[in-house]
Amino acid sequence: MPTPPVTELTDRARAIFRLVVEGYLDSGQPVGSKALAGEGGLNLSPASIRSVLADLEGLGLLAAPHTSAGRMPTESGLRLFVDGMMQVAEPTREERKAIERRLAEPGPIEQALEQTSAILSDISGAAGMVMVPRLEPRLAQLSLVNLGQGRVLAVLVGEDGAIENRVIELGEGVSPQLLEQASNYITARLAGRTLPESVAAMRSEIASGRSQLDEASRSLVERGLAVWSEDAAQRPVLIVRGQAKLLDEAALSDLERVRSLLDDLENKQSVAELLESAREAEATRIFIGSENRLFALSGSSVIASPYRDREGRVVGVLGVIGPTRLNYARVVPMVDFTARSLGKLIG
Template identity: 65%
Template sequence: MNAMSPPVAELTDRARAIFRAVVDGYLASGAPVGSRTLALSGIALSPASIRGVLGELEALGLLASPHTSAGRVPTDLGLRLFVDGMMQASEPSADERAQIERRAGTGGPVEEALAATTAALSGLSACAGLVLVPKRELRLRSIGFVPLSATQAMAVLVAEDGSVENRVIGLPGGMLPAALVEAGNFMSATLHGLTLAEARARIERELAEGRAAIDGAARTLVEQGLAVWSEDGERRPILIVRGQGRLLDDAAADLDRVRELLDDLEGKQEIAQLLDLARAGDATRIFIGAENKLFALSGSSVIARPFRGPGGQVVGVVGVIGPTRLNYARVVPMVDFTAATLARLMG
């Protein structure tokens, strides 16, 4: 959205009070907030005076009337004003911090700990949790080939960090099981400790120089196996999404919008590009609704923060995605704490 919200200081005291009451009421209930509700909430003005102020706020583009009723909801512009100038953050509780730290301490490959931490963030925020990490330079421990049929085999890569990746590849006609064993033994012995890029360069060099002591069938398999993994590596960074189902938990959810959001999450490349915008700097980034064209239909918000590795460089971005009716004051500090926890994990 190109429009700029007015500074908070430009609003009168009573306009600020009414605007905050509308936002608080909407974020709590998801329903439009009317003048009668505001009058009963302690605003010391008559319903008529409140309606006048609501009209002024609507003219500024901060509130909208979604239906024919007198109730108002904050616009994306209004939510931006609230988040940037009026929100009072609420730090995560000791129990919430402990849950995030406990999941981050999960043993095994880094991706498992990242996924577990993202799941914890999803559960605590009632949103879908997101984490984006860059292309990982796998160092190989072993590679094997398991026959599936006369035309297919499963290539199994075990990395030095213990992670395992499987890919199904096609087999040339008439390839014998012995060729699968030969190819796996050759790759494991020759490529141990190398990254995929290093492994591919070495294999290409040895094959070109005729120093690879393998027959033609095994050679074809080796080349194909490395090509599959190298191509896959180019498609990273890795986006992990957890807790999409939580987007359906809210009884007041607009199901059409939720479906749009779930469709957005399926387009992982676009979500990854959005999160990549949060990599610059140290601050938490908040993308609200139509401010980003990706969420123009689903009316979603993303809260994201980068986290750094031992060298001080940004190594990933963690955040949440959900409807614009988020508890920003609670979720923003939770994302901040999760980013700090992941930075310690990567250290």
């Protein structure tokens, strides 16, 4: 059933729905009609409140885990609350200064990334995650060496002196002259560029007819560079801190869910892929429960934000992961501020 827009709820239903969600996010426990009747400003009997709760349950916004228990928000209810009702609590001046002070501690950028993950864990009471900026070496020289049987060794030398090797499967019929021509082309035309920049420049030159390479050489150059570019993109590095905070008192009644979440976090490649989906976002993204396939079984939420270098380029993603009862109103702006603060340190 599609989630109704918040404007379709009556004022009474909105007030009761907000109290249930906020009470659940605060305690991790279902909220009953008696507790709601005691809230100031409602002026409703428990019977009237129960009637509204039943209506909200019928709309798929609330659920009762047990017959005699109170109500808690469903994933659809949390999405409605986050998108249409939540009032974010911006970090205080003291909180902002504390974050900036921890990030500014002397040390290499790797230390700042570790600190960022720990900060995110501290402010959320859950696990903090930081995707390390991709290493994009600038090309100094690329050599192609025939290994026989259709296999070619690509030797990449970066401007920083780093050397990496990759084996490319090209098929039979690759001559030494062809390899030399392709190597010379790459070194002469593309030196000083990163791999993605090199691929884009090479394709542009070939498409415009400015390249003097024949068809075989074009294919070899493109495949050689594409292998490098794809390989760099497929090697994300993820820092996760604060997993132990997922084992709080509220989690003790749902250990299977927490165990599933911890297993998911062990698969850092899959977690990194999830964070990658937030890379092009203009603002902080929120994934609630089964909205993301990876954490559907553990019923967890992810709050993620891209962070940029001083030139405004997205270089990584950071965020937190925890139970769906995260304090979204507090954590979302804190994640956003931490992303902006980290970006100021990235050259």
